[in-house]
Amino acid sequence: MSQANPSVGQWALWRDRLLKLQSDKPHLVLLGLMLFLAFLAMDPATWFVLTISGMAMGTMLFLMASGMTLTFGLMSVLNLAHGAFISLGAFVGAVMLTGALGVYTVSPSLGWNLLAILPALFAAMAVAGVVGWLFEVIVIKPVYGDHLKQILVTVGGSIVLIQLIEVTWGANEIPVPRPGALRGAFVIEDWVPLIGGLVMEKFRMVALILGLTVYGLMLWVIDRTRLGILVRAGVENREMVEIQGYRIGLLFLGVFIAGSALAGLGGAMWGMYREIITAHMGEELMISVIVIIILGGLGSIRGCFYGALLVGLINLYIGYIEPRLAAVATVGLMVGVLMWRPQGLIPVIKV
Amino acid sequence: MLQSILSGDLPRSRVLSVALIAILIALALGPFLFPGTRAFATLGMICVFIIVVAAYDLMLGYTHIVSFAHTMFFGIGAYGVALGIGHFGSGFGAIFIGILGALLLSAALALLLGLLSLRVKAIFFALVTLAVAFAFLSVVTQMYHITGGEDGLRVRVPRELGPAFRPLDSVTGFDLFGFLGVLFTQPWNLVDGFRDAFFTVRFTGRTLMYYALFLFAGVIFLFLLRLVNSPFGRVLQAIRENEFRAQALGYRTVFYRTAVVILSALLTTFAGALFALFNRYVNPENTLNFELMIFILLMCVLGGMGTLYGAIIGAVVFVVAQNYLQDVLGALSEAVNVGGFVGSLIEPSHWLLWFGLLFVASVYFFPSGIVGQLRIWARRREMRQTVAEHQTESSAKERLT
Numbered sequence: 001m002s003q004a005n006p007s008v009g010q011w012a013l014w015r016d017r018l019l020k021l022q023s024d025k026p027h028l029v030l031l032g033l034m035l036f037l038a039f040l041a042m043d044p045a046t047w048f049v050l051t052i053s054g055m056a057m058g059t060m061l062f063l064m065a066s067g068m069t070l071t072f073g074l075m076s077v078l079n080l081a082h083g084a085f086i087s088l089g090a091f092v093g094a095v096m097l098t099g100a101l102g103v104y105t106v107s108p109s110l111g112w113n114l115l116a117i118l119p120a121l122f123a124a125m126a127v128a129g130v131v132g133w134l135f136e137v138i139v140i141k142p143v144y145g146d147h148l149k150q151i152l153v154t155v156g157g158s159i160v161l162i163q164l165i166e167v168t169w170g171a172n173e174i175p176v177p178r179p180g181a182l183r184g185a186f187v188i189e190d191w192v193p194l195i196g197g198l199v200m201e202k203f204r205m206v207a208l209i210l211g212l213t214v215y216g217l218m219l220w221v222i223d224r225t226r227l228g229i230l231v232r233a234g235v236e237n238r239e240m241v242e243i244q245g246y247r248i249g250l251l252f253l254g255v256f257i258a259g260s261a262l263a264g265l266g267g268a269m270w271g272m273y274r275e276i277i278t279a280h281m282g283e284e285l286m287i288s289v290i291v292i293i294i295l296g297g298l299g300s301i302r303g304c305f306y307g308a309l310l311v312g313l314i315n316l317y318i319g320y321i322e323p324r325l326a327a328v329a330t331v332g333l334m335v336g337v338l339m340w341r342p343q344g345l346i347p348v349i350k351v
Numbered sequence: 352m353l354q355s356i357l358s359g360d361l362p363r364s365r366v367l368s369v370a371l372i373a374i375l376i377a378l379a380l381g382p383f384l385f386p387g388t389r390a391f392a393t394l395g396m397i398c399v400f401i402i403v404v405a406a407y408d409l410m411l412g413y414t415h416i417v418s419f420a421h422t423m424f425f426g427i428g429a430y431g432v433a434l435g436i437g438h439f440g441s442g443f444g445a446i447f448i449g450i451l452g453a454l455l456l457s458a459a460l461a462l463l464l465g466l467l468s469l470r471v472k473a474i475f476f477a478l479v480t481l482a483v484a485f486a487f488l489s490v491v492t493q494m495y496h497i498t499g500g501e502d503g504l505r506v507r508v509p510r511e512l513g514p515a516f517r518p519l520d521s522v523t524g525f526d527l528f529g530f531l532g533v534l535f536t537q538p539w540n541l542v543d544g545f546r547d548a549f550f551t552v553r554f555t556g557r558t559l560m561y562y563a564l565f566l567f568a569g570v571i572f573l574f575l576l577r578l579v580n581s582p583f584g585r586v587l588q589a590i591r592e593n594e595f596r597a598q599a600l601g602y603r604t605v606f607y608r609t610a611v612v613i614l615s616a617l618l619t620t621f622a623g624a625l626f627a628l629f630n631r632y633v634n635p636e637n638t639l640n641f642e643l644m645i646f647i648l649l650m651c652v653l654g655g656m657g658t659l660y661g662a663i664i665g666a667v668v669f670v671v672a673q674n675y676l677q678d679v680l681g682a683l684s685e686a687v688n689v690g691g692f693v694g695s696l697i698e699p700s701h702w703l704l705w706f707g708l709l710f711v712a713s714v715y716f717f718p719s720g721i722v723g724q725l726r727i728w729a730r731r732r733e734m735r736q737t738v739a740e741h742q743t744e745s746s747a748k749e750r751l752t
Contacts, residue, residue: 078474142715147474151417152652152714155645159707167696167704283641287485290478327489331482335467338479 027296027306027345030337034310038317045198050316056204058312059211060273062305063266064285065292066218067259073235073299073348075252077140078147080154082263082289083282084161085132089124089264090271090281091169094176096120097272113179124268125261131161132260136253158283165279173278176271178203207269214262215305222301231255235299235348287327288315291334297344306345356573358580362660364729367722371660374667378565382558383524386550389674395561395629397670398568402622404650405575405662406615411648412656413579414611415591417473419644420464420480423487424616426639427460428453428623430491433504433633441507450624454617461616465609488639503634506627508560513631516556524552557629564625571618576659587611591657646673649710655720664721669706676702 022029039047068082097120139157143149185201222228233241234248242248270285271277292311296303311330318329337345354361362368377384381394403425410416428450435449464483468476491498498504510516526548533544552558578584589597590604598604627633637643646669654665677699684697696704717724 078477139711148415148417149714149718151477152648153711155648156707156711156714159645159703160711163701163704163707167698167701171700287482291482294475294478294482324490324493328486331486334479334482338467338475342475 026341027303027310030345031306031310031313034313034317038313041317041321046320049198049200050320051313052200052208053204054313054316055309056208056211056312057273057315058309059215060207060266060269061285061288061292061312062211062308063214063269064263065289065296065304065308066301067256067262068289069293069296069299069304070231070235070255070301071252071259072293074231074248074255075144075238076147077144077252077256078150078154079140079256080151080286081135081139081158081161082259083284083286084158084165085128085260085263085282086267086270086285086289087162087165087277087279087282088131089128089267090176090277091165091174091267091279092127092264093120093124093268094174094271094277095169096123097177097179117179121265121268124264128264128267129257129261132263133253133257135161135260136256140256162279162283169279171279173276176275176277178272178275203273207273210269214265218301227251227254288330291330294334295337295345297347299348300344300346303344303346303348358573358577360576360580360659362722364722364725366729367660367664367725371663374663381565382554382561383522383552384527386524386526386529386552391557391561392630393670393674395564397666398561398564399622399626399629400647400650400666400670401568401663402571402625403619403647404654404666405572405659406618406622407647407651408654408656408659408662409575409579409587409618410611410615411651412658412661413584413591414587414608415473416468416608416612417477418464418480418612418615419477419641420460420484420487421615421619421647422639422641422644423484424457424461424619425623425626425643426487426491426633426635427457428620428625429627429633429638430498430504430623431456431620432624432627433506434497436506436508437504441509443509446509446624446628450621453620453624457616457620458613461613462609465612468608468612484639484644485641488635488641491639492635499634501635503632503637506631506633508556508628508631510556512556512560512563512628514555514557516559517554518556518559519554522552522554524550526550560629564629567621567625571621572659572663575618579659583607588657649706653710653713653720655722655724658720658722658726661720661722668721672702672706676706680705 035051038050042050064082064086067085068079071077071079097116135157139153140150143153183202185199187199220228222231230241230246230251234251238248241251267282267285270281274281288311292307293304294307295310296305296307310333314329314333315326319326341347362371378394378398382391385391385394403421407418407421410418410421431453432446432449435445435447435452439445439448464480467479492500494500495502530544530548533540533548537544579587586597586602586607589600589602590607594604623638626638630637650665650669651662652665653668654661654663680697680702681699684699687697713720719727
């Protein structure tokens with residue numbers, strides 16, 4: 001009896017800790033649970049490769065989804081034309097990679113490659129940003145505050161943008177060359193314990209690093225700068241920020257442009273990843289984007305990041321076990337999370 | 352009489368009434384007025400979309416529930432019939448079983464969606480339905496051993512509904528547009544044109560199927576008109592205007608919202624089944640695609656949300672544009688004949704660009720759609736008339752006193 005008591009106490013303590021973790025950090029619990037279940041379902045080497053690839057896919061999806069979640073959080077604008085910006089970025093990036101800078105792209109040296117990749121990514125961001133600016137001013141501004149009209153107008157705008165992309169670059173699929181240095185894969189040295197001898201695709205590693213960098217930068221801007229404070233305050237209470245004398249409209253415009261530019265960046269990366277692009281690719285990616293922002297909680301950058309990781313991982317895990325169920329699993333994950341936490345994993349605003 | 356058929360919800364605009372009567376005549380006598388398979392297919396699609404859009408309007412226009420899962424229910428109906436016929440042979444029993452199964456599945460899914468909408472708020476609901484519809488599309492595309500995947504399924508309709516069945520031979524039709532074309536371009540050949548305009552209609556099982564479709568579209572439309580003008584419909588509109596207030600008045604809005612989602616889903620499923628029988632071929636692209644969902648949304652908004660007549664006008668305008676705007680653009684680009692970017696803007700394959708622009712503009716400038724705008728104009732004219740009458744009356748009175 002005297003022996004059982006402390007262990008029961010400890011158990012209760014652990015249970016309390018777990019429950020607290022479950023309610024405080026649901027995103028970490030869910031991520032851990034998913035990693036753990038997948039680890040049980042497959043052998044460690046496959047699991048490792050799939051996890052890294054899933055995280056790479058997740059960070060690319062994060063680039064695309066972050067803009068949409070912030071636009072909704074800040075101004076409660078639901079931009080269903082976000083997918084068109086993804087396509088736009090992919091096409092601009094592809095044109096840069098194949099066009100004038102094509103020589104640098106095919107070269108096997110990383111240095112020359114960067115001369116093509118960096119301008120391509122910047123061009124994708126710049127064009128998507130400028131078009132986003134025009135789109136916000138012309139299409140979205142007149143329908144602030146009316147969700148139904150926003151849905152209608154942005155759906156219409158999305159059709160027009162995608163048709164314009166088709167007019168400019170044709171309706172057919174376009175192959176995108178992956179830069180020479182990023183082709184193929186590298187093998188992890190055999191002396192590394194557990195994961196030695198595994199083959200990792202180079203491009204996924206680059207995508208992962210870029211995505212994590214952008215996430216870090218965004219967290220820094222949101223958490224540490226004056227701009228970030230204004231954005232966070234605006235998400236929480238728009239009127240209060242306006243009362244303080246800040247022009248929230250301008251702030252929102254900036255966020256919208258940045259979000260469109262990030263969508264363009266994500267699209268350009270996705271184009272290089274898939275090596276083939278169509279004008280409708282953005283629409284297809286929109287499903288993942290929507291699932292991500294719902295999972296994470298509208299308006300939350302952290303939630304968006306974890307949502308993107310979850311979607312990327314479940315896509316690859318389920319895709320490995322039963323490819324046909326990948327899309328169903330993604331949507332099932334979303335429905336399950338909504339039943340558990342209707343506001344999303346890391347809620348910021350009350351919708 | 353007319354009042355009771357239309358449930359007291361008259362068009363309330365002279366232009367609209369004329370347009371509706373013209374559409375009714377065109378649809379009723381369609382196979383005898385417009386020759387060619389393309390015109391025939393257009394007529395059938397108009398009837399299908401009248402049901403689909405009217406059912407969608409019940410959700411979007413009357414209750415302000417934005418759902419993107421409407422094509423899912425349409426697809427369930429279409430695939431239900433296709434699979435029923437595929438498994439049990441081409442008989443009416445198989446069709447019945449297929450439709451019944453599809454309706455049950457739709458009702459269950461709609462109930463789930465409706466219950467999910469309890470947990471999440473309006474804007475979430477739109478996004479969730481979008482994701483669910485996409486998952487369904489992906490399942491149908493992947494399960495190719497059942498659904499045929501991207502290739503889809505042929506629907507071997509019963510002989511009575513197929514082209515081989517000929518209950519009547521050589522019925523004479525009158526090519527309306529051909530005659531009008533002659534009338535305007537070469538009026539000196541009027542007599543010849545009039546004689547040439549007569550053509551032989553092949554009255555087959557497909558024509559029968561078209562009339563069944565037409566009949567169902569009419570009955571369902573009148574049923575919906577009855578519904579939205581009933582106390583039930585009033586509650587829906589109350590929910591649209593202010594859900595909180597409707598709740599405060601003692602209506603269980605959750606029940607009403609779920610009921611509308613289910614009813615709309617069932618009607619759309621039925622429309623999907625009719626589509627499968629009419630089109631005799633179903634695949635993900637013509638029943639489940641996201642683009643189709645957007646088309647339904649466009650039709651609903653363009654015709655006028657919250658006015659069931661808008662479903663008719665929207666379906667007619669959109670389906671005709673879909674089938675014939677390409678011809679117009681083709682003629683235009685041939686006539687203008689400029690190359691480069693401007694040239695490709697008016698290429699026939701980019702008709703959707705112009706339709707998208709039209710759609711955005713119409714949301715800004717005519718948010719109540721074609722029907723709503725016509726009614727507004729009609730009301731304005733009426734008011735002006737009453738004011739004028741009042742003035743003449745009062746001036747006459749003044750002269751008397």
